[in-house]
Amino acid sequence: MAPSLIRVFEADGGIPNSSLPLVIWKDRLPGAAREGGPACALYRRNGWSGTWVYTVYPFWHFHTHGHEVLGCVGGRARIGFGGDAGIVIDVERGDVAVVPAGVGHRKIQATDDFLMAGGYPPGQQGNIVRSGELDDKRIAAEIGRVGLPESDPVTGLADGVVTVWRRATS
Template sequence: MTNTKRRRISAALAAGGLLPAALSEAAGDAFAGSAAPAHPVQPQTLSFDPNGWIPNNQRLPVLVYRSAVPLSGGDPAALFEQAFARNGWPPQWRNGIYDFHHFHPATHEVLGFAGGSARLVLGGPAPIGREVRVKAGDVVVLPAGTGHCKLEASADFLVVGAYPPDEDIGISRVGLSAAQLHAMQQVLFPASDPLTGRDGPLAKLWRAA
């Protein structure tokens, strides 16, 4: 990643109140040695049509993994960071989710729910958007362009955000031009499922889309 892109990401995180992932040295050492889940969770898929200024993604569905990460220890967020990093989705922040509709036009995103619970809206406002309840242990993968926002959350709600390497993680709250929409549709296909690697459900479900 270039220094310019690192500065742009840092500025975007600071402006949005998103904190860099606090990876402990022990967590880093565990990346290579942590085993994948013995019984990988098969995700629910959600698809959304364009919704006003929110493009959503007509080719790739949202993936919702329920109770995908067994939580333990005093730092459950580190378990998500370990899994994401191990499978090629470098973790970028720990925080919450914005309470306004937005999307990422230039990257796919994985959200790991490390604490509490929340009501989210995916796909933009109703009637196209859909309310989704999440709780600690769940994981959601959002393809580029997918609208999302938080309706409400418990006081202990904690999210780990991660992205494929070297992508621009900036958000948009306005519609895209034709050229920007074309660029969104060309966002690189991720190399692996963020939980279970190259042979995980993401690869199968997205390649079949």
């Protein structure tokens, strides 16, 4: 399944963003994985860890210790990506975003039942960083240590986000 959106963002207002693109697929989670627990189990089977089920924070933030998969497992939401000059995407149950380390994101509005299932490639984690909390040198060093995933969180293969990001770095 081809991604619905592939987008690279320039740095924006203290959000570093990334040379790797944000990748979004509409309606990508398998039917059996459209609840929190089953989505997290799918990610773990496919080599991704640190899974969780929660919402998306309503403030701009990014991660410097890992890339993040976000699969919508409840409700609908408008999510901003890339900072104030970035984009706003409507997500609903079944949609999947893979957010590179450094790319800003925040919930703009959501239904009361909105939930995401998230996770990270092996050895990575989703520290929460807001603009201005770390200096640029530290941000660049931390993001520079984050490797590319070897498997896609939904398929478990070297396709999907793995293929998109390998093309972006070659």
